Amino acid sequence: xxxxxxxxxxxxxxxxxxxxxxxxxxxxxxxxxxxxxxxxxxxxxxxxxxxxxxxxxxxxxxxxxxxxxxxxxxxxxxxxxxxxxxxxxxxxxxxxxxxxxxxxxxxxxxxxxxxxxxxxxxxxxxxxxxxxxxxxxxxxxxxxxxxxxxxxxxxxxxxxxxxxxxxxxxxxxxxxxxxxxxxxxxxxxxxxxxxxxxxxxxxxxxxxxxxxxxxxxxxxxxxxxxxxxxxx
Ligand SMILES: [Zn+2]
Ligand SMILES: [Zn+2]
Numbered sequence: 001x002x003x004x005x006x007x008x009x010x011x012x013x014x015x016x017x018x019x020x021x022x023x024x025x026x027x028x029x030x031x032x033x034x035x036x037x038x039x040x041x042x043x044x045x046x047x048x049x050x051x052x053x054x055x056x057x058x059x060x061x062x063x064x065x066x067x068x069x070x071x072x073x074x075x076x077x078x079x080x081x082x083x084x085x086x087x088x089x090x091x092x093x094x095x096x097x098x099x100x101x102x103x104x105x106x107x108x109x110x111x112x113x114x115x116x117x118x119x120x121x122x123x124x125x126x127x128x129x130x131x132x133x134x135x136x137x138x139x140x141x142x143x144x145x146x147x148x149x150x151x152x153x154x155x156x157x158x159x160x161x162x163x164x165x166x167x168x169x170x171x172x173x174x175x176x177x178x179x180x181x182x183x184x185x186x187x188x189x190x191x192x193x194x195x196x197x198x199x200x201x202x203x204x205x206x207x208x209x210x211x212x213x214x215x216x217x218x219x220x221x222x223x224x225x226x227x228x229x230x231x232x
Contacts, residue, residue, distance in 0.1 A: 001211065002204045003031035003226065005058065006072060006147065006171060006191035010114075011042040013103030013123040015195040020112040021049035027200040031207070031217060033058035033191075035072050038092060038122045040085035041107055044078055048110040058214045062147060063088055063133050064125040069158050070147035071130060072171065073137040076215035080140040087136055091126035130155070134165050143218055145169040146186075148193060150177050162186075169221070173203060178230040189221070190228040204229075 007024065008015035014037070024032070024046065034046050034057065043059045050057035059081040061073045075081040097119045099105070105118035126133070137144040144167045148154045151173065155162060162170075162184055170186040172178045181188045194200040205226045211217045220226060 001031060001207050002029035002201065003033075003207060003217075004029055004192050004194070004201045004204050005031075005033040005060070005074070005189055006035050006062070007032055007194045007200055009034050009036055009042040009046065010104070010106045010108055011039055011118060011122070012036045012195065013105050016197070017104060017106065018197055019195070020108050021046045021110055022112050023197055024200065025049050025053050025055060027197050028055055029201050029204055031056040031058065031211070032200070033060035033074060035060035035062040036122065037062055038064060038085075038088050038124075038126065039118070039120075040078075040081040041118065043081060045108055045110045047078060056211065056214060056217060058217060061085060061088070063128075063137075064153065065130045065133050066125055066127050067130055067158055068125050068153055069130050069155050070153040071133050071137070071167075072145040072147045073142040074145065074218055074221070075140065075142045076213075076218050077141070080142060084136055084140050084142065088126055088128075089120050091128050092120055092122070093124050095121055097121045130163060131165055134167055138166060143169065143222060145171055145189065147171050148173055149181065156180070172228060172230075175230045178228055187221075187224045187226075188228050188231070189226055
């Protein structure tokens with residue numbers, strides 16, 4: 001089964017407005033994670049649509065730390081994602097949000113109807129450290145992952161090292177990053193970080209075992225059973 005574990009919805013200020021549930025599902029491989037910037041508020045609408053299409057949706061989030069590092073969090077239960085999302089909102093800057101300047105952040109229902117404009121500015125760093133973000137994700141039974149390690153907002157790009165934390169999975173985008181992650185004893189995954197429909201699944205990971213739901217998938221993920229194309 002193919003999986004793309006890093007896709008943005010129309011709630012992310014930098015994502016295309018066509019990133020709505022019934023469009024994303026058409027382009028989606030068997031398994032997909034929605035990971036919006038600092039929010040899990042659109043995931044429930046995607047869950048409903050993915051269920052109807054017999055595809056697996058992993059509730060996710062991409063949190064920006066005070067060090068400007070992006071950390072992905074994956075959850076088996078939407079309730080836990082929403083609790084984490086609520087905490088993250090409290091740690092975002094309290095500035096007035098101008099959609100024309102920062103990008104539109106749209107909440108959508110399961111029929112792709114825009115229901116509201118999110119006014120918490122999601123495209124900013126929280127005031128939480130990588131350590132604090134990791135602890136919050138783990139507290140709610142989530143799996144923390146270093147996003148795009150060598151790109152801007154990736155841990156190696158921002159800090160030059162992997163801090164000694166309870167994170168065991170790294171998202172890589174090429175063979176060179178895969179080897180760096182491997183040498184540092186990380187499990188590697190690869191995902192598209194799609195902001196547009198035609199980017200979905202352009203990078204992906206593979207799982208040989210057939211899985212039935214998010215919980216089962218995540219248990220395989222932490223055991224290193226999800227592979228990149230560079231794993232032999
Ligand atoms: Zn990112
Ligand atoms: Zn992203």
